[in-house]
Amino acid sequence: MNQGVPSAYQSARNPFQATESTVRSGAALYRQNCASCHGPRGLGNGMAARSLEPSPAILTYFVQSPMAADAYLLWAISEGGANFGTDMPAFKHALSRSEIWKIITYMRAGFPEPR
Secondary structure, eight states: GGSSSSHHHHHHHOOOOOHHHHHHHHHHHHHHTHHHHTTTSSSOGGGGGGGGSSOOOOHHHHTTTTOOHHHHHHHHHHOGGGTTOOOOOOOTHHHHHHHHHHHHHHHTTTTOOOO
16 A cells, blocks of 8 residues: 555655644644545544545544555645545645644544544
């Protein structure tokens, strides 16, 4: 899976730690950009998911797996689902790389509820 990551992303590593501030920022960005398809807790059950084929990834479990390396997640979110045969949009023009990393940090923190 990670072997297909383009060279532009292969050495990418998340620069953020799971601090309260970063996770909170990532949560807000996730809600605005991802939750409508992937659901509020990453279970692939967002309101828009019903009309998608294939259905959105269940991120809650996927981001904890060894296959979901930083480079792969950055690539998938940045470039969208065209490489995977899905309708996921590319976010590289809508979000900065830092914002994408914050979303990844939030997901890896386990989709915590906002305080």
